[in-house]
Amino acid sequence: MTAQDPGTQPSGDGPTPDEVLRVEHVSKRFGAVTALHDINLHLARGEVLALLGDNGAGKSTLMKIICGFQPPDTGRIIVNGRETVLKSVEHARSLGIDIVYQDLALIPGLSVYHNMFLNREKLHWPLLNNREMRRIAREHLEEMGVNIPSVQVNVAQLSGGQRQAIAVARAVFENAKILLLDEPLAAMGVKEGAMILDLVRDLKRRGDVSVIIIAHNYGQVFDICDRVNLVQQGDITFDKRARETSVEELTELVVEEYRRALQERHGAA
Amino acid sequence: MSDTVDSGKVVGRPSAGGGRGGGNGAGQLVLRAFGVFGRQREATVLVVTVALLLWFGISHNSTFVSQTNIVDLLSELMAPIAIIAIGEVLLLICGEIDLSVGFIYTLAPFVTLFAITDYHLPSLVAVLLGLLTGVVAGWVNGFITVALGVPSFITTIGTGFILGGIALTISHAEPSQVPPIAVGVGKWLGVPGNPWQWAPLAWAVVLVAIFHVVLTRTRWGLYTISAGGNLLGAREAGINVGRIKYGNFMITGFMGALVGLQTAFYTNTVDPLAGGYTPMFYAVIAAVIGGTAMLGGSGTILGAFLGAILLATLTDGFDILGVSANPLGIIFGSAILVAMIANVQLARLRGAGRSI
Numbered sequence: 326m327t328a329q330d331p332g333t334q335p336s337g338d339g340p341t342p343d344e345v346l347r348v349e350h351v352s353k354r355f356g357a358v359t360a361l362h363d364i365n366l367h368l369a370r371g372e373v374l375a376l377l378g379d380n381g382a383g384k385s386t387l388m389k390i391i392c393g394f395q396p397p398d399t400g401r402i403i404v405n406g407r408e409t410v411l412k413s414v415e416h417a418r419s420l421g422i423d424i425v426y427q428d429l430a431l432i433p434g435l436s437v438y439h440n441m442f443l444n445r446e447k448l449h450w451p452l453l454n455n456r457e458m459r460r461i462a463r464e465h466l467e468e469m470g471v472n473i474p475s476v477q478v479n480v481a482q483l484s485g486g487q488r489q490a491i492a493v494a495r496a497v498f499e500n501a502k503i504l505l506l507d508e509p510l511a512a513m514g515v516k517e518g519a520m521i522l523d524l525v526r527d528l529k530r531r532g533d534v535s536v537i538i539i540a541h542n543y544g545q546v547f548d549i550c551d552r553v554n555l556v557q558q559g560d561i562t563f564d565k566r567a568r569e570t571s572v573e574e575l576t577e578l579v580v581e582e583y584r585r586a587l588q589e590r591h592g593a594a
Numbered sequence: 595m596s597d598t599v600d601s602g603k604v605v606g607r608p609s610a611g612g613g614r615g616g617g618n619g620a621g622q623l624v625l626r627a628f629g630v631f632g633r634q635r636e637a638t639v640l641v642v643t644v645a646l647l648l649w650f651g652i653s654h655n656s657t658f659v660s661q662t663n664i665v666d667l668l669s670e671l672m673a674p675i676a677i678i679a680i681g682e683v684l685l686l687i688c689g690e691i692d693l694s695v696g697f698i699y700t701l702a703p704f705v706t707l708f709a710i711t712d713y714h715l716p717s718l719v720a721v722l723l724g725l726l727t728g729v730v731a732g733w734v735n736g737f738i739t740v741a742l743g744v745p746s747f748i749t750t751i752g753t754g755f756i757l758g759g760i761a762l763t764i765s766h767a768e769p770s771q772v773p774p775i776a777v778g779v780g781k782w783l784g785v786p787g788n789p790w791q792w793a794p795l796a797w798a799v800v801l802v803a804i805f806h807v808v809l810t811r812t813r814w815g816l817y818t819i820s821a822g823g824n825l826l827g828a829r830e831a832g833i834n835v836g837r838i839k840y841g842n843f844m845i846t847g848f849m850g851a852l853v854g855l856q857t858a859f860y861t862n863t864v865d866p867l868a869g870g871y872t873p874m875f876y877a878v879i880a881a882v883i884g885g886t887a888m889l890g891g892s893g894t895i896l897g898a899f900l901g902a903i904l905l906a907t908l909t910d911g912f913d914i915l916g917v918s919a920n921p922l923g924i925i926f927g928s929a930i931l932v933a934m935i936a937n938v939q940l941a942r943l944r945g946a947g948r949s950i
Binding site: 432444448 | 820832
């Protein structure tokens with residue numbers, strides 16, 4: 326991986342040519358609650374970044390800001406070296422930033438290939454050119470190594486993992502360059518999870534798609550990510566390359582935080 | 595949800611094919627054909643309908659298979675259900691329903707009638723105005739549902755009362771004869787006697803064919819399924835869901851007006867008590883028996899067409915059997931439930947995994 330030195334102060338050095346996304350000093354409050362507190366994050370081309378942290382740590386808020394769903398209160402977002410104000414999800418998508426949710430994206434009553442071409446169908450006006458769409462969808466899925474029985478089955482008949490794979494494949498098909506995967510392994514069996522992890526590995530091999538995986542169970546994603554960021558109480562407290570850390574170290578950090586919080590509570594009482 | 599297709603290679607394997615049969619040669623071919631057939635959503639209702647037709651046909655041969663009865667069955671009973679069901683299928687699939695369509699059916703012929711008698715408009719223009727009434731009523735249903743956010747179940751109960759009220763008011767609750775001058779145009783919609791008595795059936799078949807293609811082979815169909823299957827996902831993909839719903843309300847309104855006009859011409863009466871809730875209920879039942887999900891996201895026009903034939907056969911068949919009017923409701927209701935239970939249970943056996 327050619328990413329710059331991760332360091333412990335990610336905001337210190339300037340953007341490198343290989344950098345596709347940089348978040349600087351971003352904060353976000355909801356009323357009295359500070360969800361994000363001066364966050365800094367960066368992502369290189371082809372890099373797989375794991376964004377770990379407990380529920381309520383601020384991962385989801387950060388993701389919503391990066392995918393254009395909501396604006397930050399302060400701070401800057403730099404996409405492909407240019408400072409950008411993300412106006413909407415569509416705007417972010419036009420810049421190649423796409424978020425994949427497990428169940429929100431696909432239409433259960435439509436076939437896999439219709440889902441992949443939704444709102445960009447191939448036509449023999451006024452009819453759909455189903456043959457062409459089937460062919461391209463089949464080729465694309467094959468290229469991405471997604472295994473499903475046929476592109477003609479309805480999405481409703483696919484398993485959670487297969488659906489997730491189709492959603493990821495569709496995002497890549499639509500030219501996503503920065504892919505945000507929100508808890509891709511949640512509620513998934515071991516085999517299913519392995520399929521998604523394989524897919525991310527394949528994306529990594531292609532080299533032109535960067536991935537941010539959001540997870541609270543870091544043991545599962547540790548193997549495939551290049552770098553790990555730990556989000557705790559609205560701040561990124563930890564930024565290391567995956568090979569320089571370990572599941573044990575992360576566990577230690579999280580447990581430590583828990584103990585400290587417990588002590589503070591007892592001290593206050 | 596729980597049904598999972600086994601993982602296999604994506605390359606070029608067709609989705610159909612039974613593949614469960616252990617035999618070989620012709621036997622396997624039959625098994626496989628049966629498997630493919632059984633997986634079609636219209637299969638159950640087709641089997642039930644054919645069985646009923648055969649039963650009535652064989653047990654009451656001379657009356658049931660006579661030309662008069664076939665016209666009664668297909669043009670008078672089946673066509674109105676099938677035509678309105680087209681609209682209801684589209685609406686149910688995209689997650690809406692129109693309970694007012696039967697009152698559009700009531701009002702549209704009066705618009706045509708008064709356009710001719712009071713405004714002396716040419717019959718063709720008057721008929722088109724009647725149809726336009728349906729489209730406008732559909733637009734209003736769409737507006738209240740989509741733009742003002744009222745659930746269509748409530749919207750269309752309200753507009754149904756209003757439309758029925760308008761029809762009663764402008765007609766002073768009096769039925770009228772169809773003006774003889776209009777029959778030249780009206781025969782294209784269907785009037786008794788050969789060959790125009792077949793017109794309602796022809797309309798039903800042509801409209802069913804057209805809208806079957808619209809639902810399965812066009813963007814409109816895909817987006818209709820998307821709107822009902824995953825509203826959020828459809829919006830995320832950039833589909834203008836509101837436009838789809840407006841359109842389907844307007845199509846349903848058109849169908850209601852068409853059937854209202856057809857019935858008026860066929861019976862030579864413009865009746866303020868025609869229509870009402872009954873045609874709507876028959877159409878919705880036909881749609882659901884034919885495999886359309888009440889909760890949206892899936893359904894077929896062909897299934898609803900078969901459902902319409904089934905309901906018409908039941909009505910007509912019991913009539914021929916001489917079941918008296920009082921217990922007819924008991925038998926009819928039970929027959930609908932049996933058909934529906936068979937449908938749901940066979941769907942479960944097939945593992946189609948859809949909600950009704």
